[in-house]
Amino acid sequence: MNNKNQFQDWDLVIKGHTSFFDIKFKDIWNYRDLLFLFVKRDFVSFYKQTVLGPLWFFIQPIFTMIVFTFVFGTLAGISADGLPHQLFYLTGITSWNYFSDCLTKTSTVFRDNANIFGKVYFPRLIMPLSIVVSNLVRFAVQLLLLFFMMLYYYYFPVIGASFKITSGLFLFPLLIFLMAMLGLGMGLIITAVTTKYRDLTFLVTFGVQLLMYTTSVIYPLSYAKEKGYGYWVGLNPMTGIIEAFRYAFLGKGEFTFGSLSYSAIVTFVILFFGIIIFNKTEKNFVDTI
Secondary structure, three states, rough: OOOOHOOOOOOOOOOOOOOOOOOHHHHHHOOHHHHHHHHHHHHHHHHHOOOHHHHHHHHHHHHHHHHHHHHHHHHOOOOOOOOOOHHHHHHHHHHHHHHHHHHHOOOOOHHHOOOOOOOOOOOOHHHHHHHHHHHHHHHHHHHHHHHHHHHHHHHHHOOOOOOOOOOHHHHHHHHHHHHHHHHHHHHHHHHHHOOOOHHHHHHHHHHHHHHOOOOOOOHHHHHHHHOOOHHHOOOOOHHHHHHHHHHHHHHHOOHHHHHHHHHHHHHHHHHHHHHHHHHHHHHOOHOOO
């Protein structure tokens, strides 16, 4: 036997037993082209059979904003922190929608892609990462809607309400990253758990809706503090992110670096455990799903 054959450099080494701390980030980078193919697939498959197509990016937040303005602003009379109600709710809706989309769609990764996972090898984290990236398109469109609304209220201001863009806008990339990673981390944990307990899948959408009411999407954090439950609302890591987002674009909100740091720490802890649990589950999920 030729001794050279004993020492060949292989492009891919398949090992039967690896630690669940072995994330293989290098493989994820090598498969980045596949990630963008999944992003394109998610975008095209979701909207190609709809009549209005990408217009739903605008329609959904507009209708939600109108309902929130009527129910919570007009009927309930909840303060908008000195902002036009439409702008107040739209900033919360825009940031929350991106987080919730990342969470809910990631939470069904194993179930929705069982056939692909069982046939071909690729880094499994590519799939949830593609969801996070593809949702950025929707987020960007809704952000454009927010800019149009800000422009409208700049030229046609509401009496007794005002807003201004602040230097907090420099934190915008960080806020997007935190929203994405928090949704990704929570989604990874849920999708791993639902491989054994499928009933939890039905609770995800309902649970996300309930979770929204524990953030400052429909009421300012200052209002929650006046009512005595501001501390509990502040425990939700999305509260600090939404308050910072609202402060950056509108100049109002209970933004502090302490609250944002808390949100960042909780996000990275959840993301860390999410990746570890996901990485451990994907090794044998085909036998249980």
